[in-house]
Amino acid sequence: MSMLNLVASLVKTGVHGRIFSSDCGRPLPASVAIKGLNYTIKASQALADYHRLLEPGGRYEVVATMAGYKPKSTFILLGQEAATVDFVLDPEITPTGSSLRSGCDCSWDRKSRLKLVEFLSVPQVELSFVAILILIFLCFLLKRRAILKYLKHRRLVEPKRSSVV
Numbered sequence: 001m002s003m004l005n006l007v008a009s010l011v012k013t014g015v016h017g018r019i020f021s022s023d024c025g026r027p028l029p030a031s032v033a034i035k036g037l038n039y040t041i042k043a044s045q046a047l048a049d050y051h052r053l054l055e056p057g058g059r060y061e062v063v064a065t066m067a068g069y070k071p072k073s074t075f076i077l078l079g080q081e082a083a084t085v086d087f088v089l090d091p092e093i094t095p096t097g098s099s100l101r102s103g104c105d106c107s108w109d110r111k112s113r114l115k116l117v118e119f120l121s122v123p124q125v126e127l128s129f130v131a132i133l134i135l136i137f138l139c140f141l142l143k144r145r146a147i148l149k150y151l152k153h154r155r156l157v158e159p160k161r162s163s164v165v
Contacts, residue, residue, distance in 0.1 A: 004134065014053040015076060017085040019043050019064050028089060030066035035073075056080050068092055 019030045027048030032041045034052060043050040054060060056078055062085055063073040069089035076083045 004138075007131070007134070012080070012082055013056050013078075014051065015060070015062060015078070015083045015085055016049065016051040017087065019048045019050070019066075019087045019089060021069070022088045022090045028066055028069070030064050030069070030087070030089060032087075033063045033065070035061035035063060054078055064089060 015034075019028045019032070020026065021028050027043075027046070029043050029045045029048055032043060032050045032052065033039075034054065041050045041052050057080075059075065059077050061073055061075050063071055064087040065071040066089060069091055072087050072089060074085060076085060
């Protein structure tokens with residue numbers, strides 16, 4: 001039970017969200033940094049979601065960056081609950097007026113087909129796997145408890161047989 005309480009408390013703290021392109025709304029695998037902390041989070045390739053555990057009660061500046069897009073930042077005051085911060089990044093415009101990079105690529109090449117494989121290697125899948133293992137363990141405990149309760153009830157209901165020696 002203490003392990004479940006620990007997992008539940010960790011899920012409820014920090015900052016999480018998704019990053020999108022403003023020109024077509026497509027998810028972007030950008031980087032997210034917290035000013036003052038020496039670690040950058042990389043959003044997932046397929047869903048562009050990120051998660052970062054932070055100490056509650058602090059004021060943090062969250063910055064999303066990606067090559068070819070203008071960086072965006074925001075300040076959050078983190079309470080006891082997790083904060084959701086979604087970013088919409090604007091493409092950088094060259095002096096001639098065209099975008100440096102378009103996030104709306106509709107081609108379907110071999111690289112695009114492998115995105116599912118890349119998605120399966122992200123840390124969120126590992127966290128989901130741990131959560132599934134915990135749920136399986138809890139189901140095992142509940143089933144075991146139900147079987148023991150049934151056997152105890154059966155012993156109480158059966159008539160007592162006297163033994164002759």
